[in-house]
Amino acid sequence: MATRASKKSSLEGGKLDLSALGLGDNFVAARDYDVADVDDFVPTGMPSIDAALTGGLPMGRITEIYSAENVGKTTFVIQINRMANEIGIPVVWFDVETTNGRERLEKMGVDMDYTFMYKPKKDDLSEMAIEKMAEQMEKLMLTFQEQNQSVIIVVDSVGQSIATATASGNYDDKQPGRESKAWSAAMYKLQPLAAKTNSAIVLINQVRENIGAMAFGDKTSTPGGRVLKHAETFRIKLDKTGAKTLGGEEFGHITQLRLVKSKLSQPRVKVKGIWMFGTYGFHESINLLLEGVEQGLVKASSGGNKGKLYKIPDPETGEVVELYEKEIPDLIKTGEIKQYEPLFANLENELSSIYFPEGHPALQNKHYKLSSSPLFDKIVKPDSTEEAKAVDDEGENAE
Numbered sequence: 268m269a270t271r272a273s274k275k276s277s278l279e280g281g282k283l284d285l286s287a288l289g290l291g292d293n294f295v296a297a298r299d300y301d302v303a304d305v306d307d308f309v310p311t312g313m314p315s316i317d318a319a320l321t322g323g324l325p326m327g328r329i330t331e332i333y334s335a336e337n338v339g340k341t342t343f344v345i346q347i348n349r350m351a352n353e354i355g356i357p358v359v360w361f362d363v364e365t366t367n368g369r370e371r372l373e374k375m376g377v378d379m380d381y382t383f384m385y386k387p388k389k390d391d392l393s394e395m396a397i398e399k400m401a402e403q404m405e406k407l408m409l410t411f412q413e414q415n416q417s418v419i420i421v422v423d424s425v426g427q428s429i430a431t432a433t434a435s436g437n438y439d440d441k442q443p444g445r446e447s448k449a450w451s452a453a454m455y456k457l458q459p460l461a462a463k464t465n466s467a468i469v470l471i472n473q474v475r476e477n478i479g480a481m482a483f484g485d486k487t488s489t490p491g492g493r494v495l496k497h498a499e500t501f502r503i504k505l506d507k508t509g510a511k512t513l514g515g516e517e518f519g520h521i522t523q524l525r526l527v528k529s530k531l532s533q534p535r536v537k538v539k540g541i542w543m544f545g546t547y548g549f550h551e552s553i554n555l556l557l558e559g560v561e562q563g564l565v566k567a568s569s570g571g572n573k574g575k576l577y578k579i580p581d582p583e584t585g586e587v588v589e590l591y592e593k594e595i596p597d598l599i600k601t602g603e604i605k606q607y608e609p610l611f612a613n614l615e616n617e618l619s620s621i622y623f624p625e626g627h628p629a630l631q632n633k634h635y636k637l638s639s640s641p642l643f644d645k646i647v648k649p650d651s652t653e654e655a656k657a658v659d660d661e662g663e664n665a666e
Contacts, residue, residue, distance in 0.1 A: 306633040309351045312551035314618040321532045322628030327462045328500035333472035333489050338507045339522050342548035345375045351419050352378035354635040358419045359383045361400050363427045375548045392434035401453035412464040419467045426473030426490040447492030454498040502528035518596045519544045555614050579610050
């Protein structure tokens, strides 16, 4: 019997070509298999979260974000919405809970002309049924693909969505598993289609009590069924770990992100200390400060009744800029925080270089280019990418 070494050496060039053996062109060597590659990442605005997600929200994949109520799951997705708009990716919401108003989206800085809401024309529950949403999601991805454009689709939320049979039935007509079966059927088509069209599906989900769980088991569960979990690249759980108060007034809370499942990186990674600001939600300024303190880039000391005093180095002047903790919410509300954008942009670049020594993965995006920083108007819009420039050059040559 020939050994493995002798078999391999008997092949021409040490390589095996299955197409040459009459098996067709559908088989490729593992080194040439790029179907599972992620071409584009949407940064979140917080380098530590991007590091946990290997670069941010992956396009072409399905991501689930879930938590108990009032923790910040929708707020976090709105932040991703804003960042996606910045790099030229439209976002479409299926607002099943009908709670995501215009004012909230606008305050959190999304592009109101590049963010869309699915608004059924008929006053009929079945128009927001899982099967109907899946049809619309399929149509969206294919339509945007025809325009050489990706899209992010958000469902808020899986736990509140219902199957067509439930929408048309009576209140006492209960058949367990309807919604799970509907989501399972949808995933069989939507998962490969998301990959094919380089689109992302973000599923916001709720947490339910896991009745009958063993003492050592998980006390909670999420709606949607098992197929949903298998189809997802990331399952992200958010937990509220404390309130943020100053002078007896609560102006935000601290959230922890836990990567429960990952097909791209090490799972069960935790990112602690994410700050959420009520109506203004996730704001990268304070979160960058907190990360800067943790990494030794920003100094923090007691500021008395004004909370912590943050000292941020200004690389251009060499001076140190001071910010009090209690001042930050007002700066965000009034928009005056923008005067510090160059400092935060520099801080974010320094943090990114710590988490990504070889460069932020989003800087290597194939279709949606970034320049030096994913934040603060340093985004290269799609019409100025190399592909668009090539099209312009061809037009000029034709003239």
